[in-house]
Amino acid sequence: MSTTLRTGSPPTVEGEAVDLAALPVVPARHPWRWAAGLAALVLVAQFLHGLATNPGWDWPTFRAFLTTGVVLKAVGVTLQLTCYGTVLGFALGAVVAALRLSASPILQTIAWTYTWAFRSIPLIVQLVFWFNLSYLYKHLGIGLPFGPAFFSFDTNGILGATGAAVLGLALHQAAYAAEIIRAGVLSVDAGQTEAAAALGIPRLRQARRIILPQAMRAILPNAANEVISLFKGTSIVYVMAIGELFYQVQVIYGRTGRVVPLLMVATAWYILLTTLLSVLQYYVERHFARGSLRTPPPTPVQRLRALVRQGRPGRPALRIARTVR
Template sequence: MTTSPKAFSKVFPKTAQRGDGAVAIEAVPLRHPGRWVGSAVLAFLVIFLLQGWAANPRMQWDVVGEYLFSPAVLQGLGTTLLLTVLAMAVGIAGGAVLAILRMSSNPLLSGLSGFYIWVFRGTPLLVQLLFWYFLSAVVPKIGLGVPWGPTFFEFDTNQIITQMTAAVLGLGLHEAAYMGEIVRAGITSVDVGQTEAAHALGMTRFQTLRKIVLPQAMRLIIPPTGNQAVSMLKTTSLVFAIAVPELLTSIQGIYSRNFQQVPLLTVACIWYLVATTVLNAGQYYIERRFNR
């Protein structure tokens, strides 16, 4: 059953017949007054809360400005950023190795990778940090030699596993367990036919992984890795338990002397927000590059 343009225009008056005989409908967008009212109420609440927070004299914004660029605060910020970079480097490298081992056809290698991920994801990060910090209580000396044989070199554990080393090991090895699953998910998302085609062309498994699989898997690996980097930046605050002078530890050291807790915690929040904004911007440009 067909309807002529004239009959159609009688039913739908907001129509016009074009020169080619087709009917052009003048579409009227739907009105959503509820959305505008809800948005206005929400905007009012946000402005009201921000104004009350900014105008509150107990926030002591002069103290915030005084300590925002304090040498102790900037030094703690530098330690936080260094910990984030080192821990993520260990985590990404370890995660890639764990993912490859987990996908191995060798049951021993696959089982070892699964056991590592099970242990490090199943125990709290704070416990792992404390374990590495107190490692000398279990292993007082670290030696290099033949197993069950002579030792060629021996070092004091406390000299090797310092506070900073314990923090990097604790954060990085814990992160590797999560990155292993992220990398494995990205690799398995690539169609297996591409791997088979690469092998048919004579490429080795390493060449296939490096030139075919990983470039495509990166589009799925980068977003969760960026989230892990942002999370790591904030997780570094846990190293206060082993007295590493990162940002929050430096802030706590200052307000333990002047008792200005809220202004100094505001300083910490500002720097954490600045750092996470930079990380998010970097993630955006990296994602855009691999999405080409």
């Protein structure tokens, strides 16, 4: 049997026309894909079964300490350190990024040196250094360069453990935030600023209304990763005996001997708060994507509402994608 294809005419088999719509459609089979998916489900089921049945996890102890006052207070300290480190770090990082993008070679060199130094030194070393700053400088003051000081203060009395932790986290975060912001600004096409300058728009308004909204689409994913990394990195301040989450968990399991369930308490809180930060990241990225997508993809809540509407008898599914104005 032979099939003849001719331009402008339906295909024929031995002179007879063939109805393409009547041909059976056989979907492609992927047996190895199904086998890999089944194997993955078996592994997940085994892991969940071990979590539920292995007495070593000690879930009663986990439930007993998950929401105790000491742990909740430690979670608050962790969030406080994360908030201070993020705000101060990105504020200083924006200044360092502006220096890197300036036309002055001196400012560029200073900003590059700052980024190089704070990215090269481990965070734990920086924290211990700032914690022992009073050993090097008993007093700090403000006055004339190489001259008398008009105002001075004792470093041991002002820069305590929490202050040293915030300072170390902020300075460390600023080095990475500067590179993230600089990369986002460089991702904006140079023609945007050239067109704005040709129209006589002031440079400050160019940065605020033209460059920054477009750069945020490149800045946000990496910035969110840095915030989440900083949130988990606050556990390093346990070396300074600050009562954050990981330090308090260590104190409790050092007293009770229940290491695994107390570590799971810390893990559960880290996972919960990281998930909330990821959800916030999703909605912020969706907000700044309005300039590139006319109809942003539906949110999980909108998808759920659409499924509910489809499940109701006699009601057609409504469109959940709306045009952004």
